[in-house]
Amino acid sequence: MTKIAYLGPAGTYSEMAALRYLQLSHPDLEHDPSIMCPYPTIPQAINAAENGNVEIAIVPVENSIQGGVTMTLDSLWQSEALQIQQAIVLPIAHALITRAAILTDIKTVYSHPQGLAQCQLWLDCHLPTVQQIATDSTTDGLQRVAEDGTSAAIASQRAAELYNLPILQFPINDQPDNFTRFLVLGRNTSHRQGTHSSLAFSLKRNMPGALVKPLLVFADRHINLSRIESRPTKRSLGEYIFFIDIEAALPDANCCEALEELKTVTENLKILGSYAIT
């Protein structure tokens, strides 16, 4: 039976992405709770799929306000076996969940660093003196909120319902159009199809034009890049891994040719998958 790893506990946005995946891809399995496997961190969810303990991991990779989810990018680079099978974009609307009746009663706010960052202007304006505590997921602080009337959490409306806690303000994200892209990762490499592909590479030498050559490989073939992002290699300061998304699928002859040339102008090239975005 397919098991799905995601960042828990129950009520996270990652769980919402996992439920959406089930609805789209396996509507017959949607109401079977034994499929859903929450993990305490994103790398642990990814490792569960890498090691074959679950078939699929669903993890956030990019937010429209805050950019890349670094833990996911780093784990993808380390992964030996996983491929991106699908991308799911979800709207993210944050609620302030608390038993406090008014904002001035709140002393502490808990959320995932992404949740805090996506509401930073709102927090600065409405709760400028509260202590902000970063948690591993948006729902990690909800137990504390249930116990302590001076605590609040930034999480989804669905999380408030699941934990039976009141919402004091909604929505509180700084940008109304707030979206997060999630990746469906699996060990099934025969899954290469869709409209987009993701790649990652390190450069041969840090010299003038080192990044231009890999980029020209795509420009010369009229392949559009939809994202470029860098992460440190962690080997030495100033060395980077580049993550690239292209609007092309790997089975395309043009794309295969581009990859062959890319191998000659990069040090280490990883093909992360071709997939559809829903």
Ligand SMILES: O=C(O)C(=O)C[C@]1(C(=O)O)C=C[C@@H](O)C=C1
């Ligand atoms: O903490 C959660 O609820 C998550 O699913 C993680 C996460 C993230 O890492 O970006 C997912 C979507 C939102 O952008 C906020 C948090």
